[in-house]
Amino acid sequence: MGSIIFLLVYVDDIIITSNNPKLIEQLIGTLAVQFALKDLGQLWYFLGIQVHYLESGLLINQSKYVDDLLQKFQMTDVKPMSSPSVQGRKLSKNDGQPISNAYIYRSTIGALQYLTHTQTDITYAVNQLSQFLQTPTNVHWKSVAAYCTFVRNNIVSWSSKKQMVVARSNTESEYRALAHATSEVLWLQQLLSEMGLKTNARPTI
Structure with a gap:
């Protein structure tokens, strides 16, 4: 040779x-x-x-590339997930409301497409999301707020739903979830008070 x-x-x-x-x-x-x-x-x-x-x-890998992406989009505090997308959910261009800044969505998808050179496990999810580059909505740019409320050791309410506003960072998304949880705690405090079950203990969120 x-x-x-x-x-x-x-x-x-x-x-x-x-x-x-x-x-x-x-x-x-x-x-x-x-x-x-x-x-x-x-x-x-x-x-x-x-x-x-x-x-x-x-x-070969792109770990530094991923770190740079997380820094760019202010998502360094995100938690790992076992799947890159919501299983069993079929996306449509008619779902949700158009996001105000489509550039963020498009640049993110473009960056993720380059990442598929070494991270082949996200290829399908990126391909699905890239079909909505022209008119992305808040459904395509997912942020989910979830919380559980307890009275002593008993769970009394819970919620897990998609946020109505697109968050520009993971921190902003967590603040929105915190606001929803705080509203629920205040409502429960008022309800318990009306039932004559007052407590001097401060709620922990």
């Missing part, structure tokens, strides 16, 4: 790989005659993809 060399060029970044190290050196020398080059050595990060070298081969 003869020598093989591959080049991957993106703007001013180049990856060079070959089964012949001398051929790589010759090519770099030839390019250096015509262009100003800086050899960064062994590949470890390129276009949001990290490369790890193992004895059995290469391992």
Whole structure:
């Protein structure tokens, strides 16, 4: 088998790989005659993809890319989920209300599409959501508020429903859920008071 060399060029970044190290050196020398080059050595990060070298081969992931996305969309405090989408839910362009800033939705879906290069488990969910890029609604940009209320150790009410307003960050979504829970606690306090069951203990949320 003869020598093989591959080049991957993106703007001013180049990856060079070959089964012949001398051929790589010759090519770099030839390019250096015509262009100003800086050899960064062994590949470890390129276009949001990290490369790890193992004895059995290469391992690539986009963990830094994911961290950067979470920072960008203010979602660093989100909790992990076992599934990337709501199971059994069929989305439609007619469900919900159009969101005020469709750019956030579109840029997020675009970023997630690039993430599917290494995270193939989200491919189906991203494909489904990308069908609504033209007119995304609050149903497609999901935020769910949930809470349970207890009197002593007894659960007396609970709620889990989609928020009516699109949250721009996970923190904003949690504040909205907190507001709903607070309203429920105040209502229960008033109800218990009318029933003559007053308590001096402060509620814990």
